[in-house]
Every structure is written in C-alpha cells, then in structure tokens.
C-alpha cells in the first residue's frame with residue numbers, strides 16, 4: 185500500500201530566515217500509522233504540520249499526502265483536497281465561537297461534499313459522545329465552553345466524515361493529566377476505528393508510548409542544522 189505521507193528532498197525557509205527551517209531528505213508514514221512527533225520549541229514542528237496539510241508549500245522537494253503532491257494542485261483544489269481528506273486539531277482549537285458545539289463539529293461537511301457523504305445522520309452526536317462531551321453542552325456556543333470541552337469539540341470536528349489523515353498540534357497542552365489521558369484514549373481509538381493516519385505533535389514525551397512510532401524532528405531534519 186502506498187504511504188499516507190511521503191516527503192522527498194524537502195526544503196522550507198520562512199521569508200527573511202537565514203537558513204531553512206526544515207530540510208528533510210525522506211520521510212514516509214504508512215496508512216493507518218499513529219506517529220508521535222516531538223522536538224524543541226522553535227524546531228519547526230508546526231511548520232512541518234503546515235506542509236503536511238498543504239497550507240505551506242515547500243521551496244524545494246515534494247510533500248505528498250495520499251499520493252497527491254500538494255504543489256501540483258492549484259490553490260482552490262488544494263483547499264478542496266484538504267477539506268476532503270485532512271482533519272486538523274489546532275493548538276488553539278480554532279472553533280467558531282458563535283456557532284453551537286454541534287454546528288462546529290458539522291462544519292467540515294459544509295466545505296467538503298466527500299466528508300458530508302461519509303457522514304450519516306447522528307454521526308456528529310455520536311462523535312461528541314465518543315469524546316465525552318456532555319449532551320447539555322451540544323447546543324451551546326463554543327465560546328462558552330471550558331478549554332477541555334473545546335478540545336473535545338475540536339477532536340470531534342477533525343474526525344467527522346472520516347478523513348484519512350488527522351493532524352494534531354499540541355492538542356493536550358492545556359489539559360491536566362487525567363483529562364489528557366482520557367482525551368488521548370478517545371482520539372487514538374477513534375482514529376484507529378476509522379483506519380486513519382495520525383500525526384500528533386506534543387512536547388510531552390510521556391505520551392509517546394501510546395503511539396505506533398515516536399519521531400524526533402531533529403532526526404528527520406538533518407540538513408537544517
């Protein structure tokens with residue numbers, strides 16, 4: 185089976201940066217694999233996630249997701265491919281504050297016919313139950329939720345319509361240990377059930393044992409030092 189992620193000869197340099205932030209010769213992630221990615225602050229983890237999600241394009245080299253080279257798509261097609269195939273949990277969750285919890289979870293289906301097709305009635309509710317968000321909160325605007333609750337909504341939103349790739353950027357950093365462990369249980373089970381590939385960035389190396397593979401960005405990022 186072809187890998188879910190394939191990187192070759194990647195160079196990425198932010199404007200005005202003296203040297204490339206990322207220089208990765210080769211990295212593959214198999215379909216269905218759950219990868220824990222860690223590294224020091226400022227090392228380029230979020231930059232790499234931006235490249236994996238096709239939000240950033242490499243200066244050199246190739247980043248392919250599900251066999252698709254992001255750079256080969258025009259901007260509009262890139263947005264559509266991302267909406268169809270990539271679920272993303274941002275560091276700050278990026279929920280729409282005035283929309284209800286349920287509408288936030290359903291949001292990707294508004295931007296992706298594919299994710300809508302892959303969603304049955306009741307899926308948003310089932311995901312919220314799965315991530316442990318109490319039913320009383322479902323009709324409330326996202327702005328009224330606690331950080332832990334927002335995180336659960338963000339995870340349900342990333343998973344709706346079963347995207348093949350799920351990317352999480354430090355989603356547990358604001359949580360205490362019991363909530364963090366419970367969240368990880370739910371996320372890993374849901375991703376596994378959907379057969380999705382997961383790239384999970386965290387500083388917290390205690391979580392690494394829960395994943396199929398642990399990767400230090402510095403090991404990949406040979407050319408940038």
Ligand SMILES: Nc1ncnc2c1ncn2[C@@H]1O[C@H](COP(=O)(O)OP(=O)(O)OP(=O)(O)O)[C@@H](O)[C@H]1O
Pocket residue numbers: 198199205223224225226227228229230231232
């Ligand atoms: N929008 C941007 N414009 C210019 N430089 C940027 C931008 N975003 C990140 N950088 C630079 O890229 C480098 C890597 O940053 P990045 O956010 O990818 O690291 P990180 O490993 O995710 O850090 P953290 O763990 O603190 O979130 C840093 O030197 C940072 O200053």
